[in-house]
Amino acid sequence: MTTSGPLPVVTPTSVLPRGVLAGYALGSLVTGAFGTVPGLLLLPYLTDTLGVAAGVAGLLVLLPKAWDVLVNPVAGRISDRRGSRRPFLLVAGLFLGVLFAAIFAAPFPSGAASGAYVAVAFLAAATAFAFFQVPYVAMPAELTDGYAERTRLMTWRVAVLALAILVSGALAPLVVELTGGGREGHRWSGAFVGALIVVGTLATFFGTRKAHSRVAGESEPSLRAQLRVAGGNAPFKALLICWVVQAAGIGTMLAGVKYFADHVLVQKSGATFLFAAFVGPALLVMPLWTAVGRRQGKLFSLIAASLLFTAGALALLTAPVLPAVAVYLIVALVGAGYAGQQVFAMAMLPDCIAHDTERTGRRQAGVFTGLWTAGETLGLALGPGIYALLLQVFGYVSSATGESAVQSDTARLGVLLGFTVVPALLVGAAVLALRRYDDRPPAAGGPVDNSPLWTTGNPAPEKG
Numbered sequence: 001m002t003t004s005g006p007l008p009v010v011t012p013t014s015v016l017p018r019g020v021l022a023g024y025a026l027g028s029l030v031t032g033a034f035g036t037v038p039g040l041l042l043l044p045y046l047t048d049t050l051g052v053a054a055g056v057a058g059l060l061v062l063l064p065k066a067w068d069v070l071v072n073p074v075a076g077r078i079s080d081r082r083g084s085r086r087p088f089l090l091v092a093g094l095f096l097g098v099l100f101a102a103i104f105a106a107p108f109p110s111g112a113a114s115g116a117y118v119a120v121a122f123l124a125a126a127t128a129f130a131f132f133q134v135p136y137v138a139m140p141a142e143l144t145d146g147y148a149e150r151t152r153l154m155t156w157r158v159a160v161l162a163l164a165i166l167v168s169g170a171l172a173p174l175v176v177e178l179t180g181g182g183r184e185g186h187r188w189s190g191a192f193v194g195a196l197i198v199v200g201t202l203a204t205f206f207g208t209r210k211a212h213s214r215v216a217g218e219s220e221p222s223l224r225a226q227l228r229v230a231g232g233n234a235p236f237k238a239l240l241i242c243w244v245v246q247a248a249g250i251g252t253m254l255a256g257v258k259y260f261a262d263h264v265l266v267q268k269s270g271a272t273f274l275f276a277a278f279v280g281p282a283l284l285v286m287p288l289w290t291a292v293g294r295r296q297g298k299l300f301s302l303i304a305a306s307l308l309f310t311a312g313a314l315a316l317l318t319a320p321v322l323p324a325v326a327v328y329l330i331v332a333l334v335g336a337g338y339a340g341q342q343v344f345a346m347a348m349l350p351d352c353i354a355h356d357t358e359r360t361g362r363r364q365a366g367v368f369t370g371l372w373t374a375g376e377t378l379g380l381a382l383g384p385g386i387y388a389l390l391l392q393v394f395g396y397v398s399s400a401t402g403e404s405a406v407q408s409d410t411a412r413l414g415v416l417l418g419f420t421v422v423p424a425l426l427v428g429a430a431v432l433a434l435r436r437y438d439d440r441p442p443a444a445g446g447p448v449d450n451s452p453l454w455t456t457g458n459p460a461p462e463k464g
Contacts, residue, residue, distance in 0.1 A: 016143060021153060023207015024143065025160040027136050029200025030093055032164025034100065034129050035380060037172050037193050038122065039254035040271070043384045044404070045104070045186055046118065047391075051111040051400025058388025060115055061255075064123035065381025068130050069374045075134040076370020085135035085142075086205055092131035093201025097194040099125035104190030106183045111400055130373070136204070137369040140350040143208075154347040159286050162339060164200070166279035168193055173258065173271040181403075230368055236352040238436035243345055244375040245433070246306065249426030250338065251383015253313065256419035259391070262404050263415045264319050265327060277328040282339035289340045298344045298351075303431045305340025310428035312337060316420040341427075348437075390418040 038061070046057035079085050103121045108114045140153050175192050176185035230236060261270030293301040312334035319327045353368045394414025399405040407415070 016149060016153060017210075020143065020208060020210065021156045023204055023209075024139065024153065025156040026200055026207055027089065027204030028157050028161035029164045029203065030096065030129075030197050031133055031136065032161045033168040033193050033196050033200070034096065034125070035376075036165045036169045036254065037100075037189075038103070039251050039380055039384055040169055040257055040275075041172055041176070041186070041189065042103070042118070042122070043255050043388055044258040046115060047388075047396070047398040048404045049182055049186060049400070050106070050114045050118070051398055052115045053392070053398055054388045054396050055392040056115065057398075058385045058392070060119045061122070061388070062381045062385040064119060064126045065377050067123055068126045068377040068381075071127055071130040072134055072374035072377060073367060073370040075130045076138065076367045076373075079131075079135040079138065080367060085139055086208060088131050088135040089201060090205045092128050093205070094198060096125060096128040096132055097198035097201065099128055099194075100197055101187075101190045101194035104186040106187065126377070130377075132201070133373045134370045137346075137349070137373055138353075139208070140346075154343050154350075155286060155290050158339065158343040158346065159283060161342060162279050162282040162286070164196075166276065166283075168196055169254075169257075169279065170272045170275040173275075182401075230356075230371055233352060233356055233368075235437045236349075236356075236368060238433050239345065239348055239352065240372060240375050241433040242302075242430045243372065244379040245430035246341060246345075246427045247376045247379025248382040248386065249379075249423040249430070251380040252386050252426065253334075253383070253419055253423040254380075255384035255387040256415065259387075259396075259404075259415045260319075260419040263407055263412045264419070265324055267324060270324075273324075273328060274331055277331040278335040278338070280335070281332040282335050285336045285339055286343070289343055292340075293344060293347070298348050299434060299437055301340060302344035302348070303434065305337045305344065306427055306431045307337070309334055309337030309341060310424045313420050313424035313427070317416070319420075320416065386422060387418045390414045390422070 042061050043057055046052040046060060047054050052060065075088075079088055099121060103118060103125055105121070106114050106117070108117055140157075143153065172189045172193055175189040179185045179188040257274050258271045261267060261274055265274075267273070289301065289305070292304070296304075312330055315330045316327065316334070319330075322330075349368070349372060356368065391411070391414055394411050395408055396411045396414060397405040397407060
């Protein structure tokens with residue numbers, strides 16, 4: 001018996017119209033804003049505005065996100081059982097916009113009550129986000145049957161994602177400053193990002209209304225059966241492990257932006273400039289990454305992008321002795337690596353989903369993307385938790401004034417290590433998980449799975 005990859009998913013390749021590409025991509029205004037701003041603002045908001053201790057603040061940020069790990073697969077299962085995923089985008093996205101603004105409303109005067117309120121509001125927003133994100137991420141495998149076309153779709157999506165991260169991540173801290181800082185400034189910033197989420201929701205709902213969706217005829221009859229099938233997909237498991245660990249690294253770096261700006265760069269509006277340096281170049285390098293992916297393949301390109309991110313993050317260890325301009329240039333290098341990570345990982349996911357649909361004949365994209373987004377959510381939640389733990393260990397002092405307190409040299413070292421070494425180690429080490437993923441030319445239709453489930457002599461997993 002010989003081992004080989006599955007046959008290509010389809011023979012023809014459909015080309016998506018630009019209107020559908022743009023409509024789908026604009027959904028990244030939602031995912032980019034919610035994936036970025038809480039990781040950027042929430043931890044310093046708790047420690048430096050509400051006066052919550054760093055360790056407790058880390059738990060308040062982590063636990064609502066960890067809840068999504070349970071909710072996302074359920075959201076995937078529910079969306080798989082409906083004919084269209086678009087209604088989920090509309091309802092969940094509108095709820096999310098309102099709930100996001102509520103996170104920063106701070107209706108209680110005391111730090112303890114305000115911290116508890118933030119945790120509850122964040123939990124509700126995270127639940128709404130699950131019912132937007134899971135159907136949204138499932139859609140590419142159903143919008144087109146083309147291996148290369150999925151990369152094109154993801155390139156559009158990641159370009160808008162980069163723009164969303166730039167707008168939300170750079171402007172949210174600026175809005176806080178321009179509207180007086182403290183609690184009031186954060187209220188305005190929450191309203192701004194909530195409005196951005198509503199705009200993205202409406203744009204993607206109406207922009208994809210003419211899209212033709214290709215779906216399998218039925219889904220697995222139970223969540224357990226679907227999870228068993230996903231667990232038997234070795235390339236998906238390898239890609240998911242890599243994605244989760246790298247999300248934790250990125251989440252750690254995001255959580256440290258304001259601390260790094262305040263205590264290492266010591267520059268006013270430094271967080272805004274850091275974000276501009278991180279995301280702005282990503283828009284410029286996207287065509288370059290597309291060309292690299294076309295020439296070298298998605299797997300090679302994902303590894304190259306990850307190593308570029310790692311090298312840049314380690315280089316930032318020298319930030320205390322470098323001029324600010326040099327620091328921003330290194331951050332731009334990190335951002336270029338981040339852009340490649342996003343586009344290739346998300347382009348490889350629908351390849352795994354499409355092969356599973358061809359292999360089993362069942363509609364299961366929601367379960368794969370539910371696991372995927374649950375893993376991403378967990379990773380991004382672990383990032384602030386890891387950073388908060390470092391702050392606690394290195395003796396970071398919280399403040400209830402809206403301004404960060406003066407910190408010791410030891411605390412500043414913790415700020416630096418959490419922003420550089422930890423993200424570099426997580427993102428770099430994660431590529432080791434990709435040893436099971438193979439996209440060599442014989443598997444031009446998608447990944448090769450060398451596990452027994454994907455041998456040509458074995459039947460597809462039992463349905464049901």
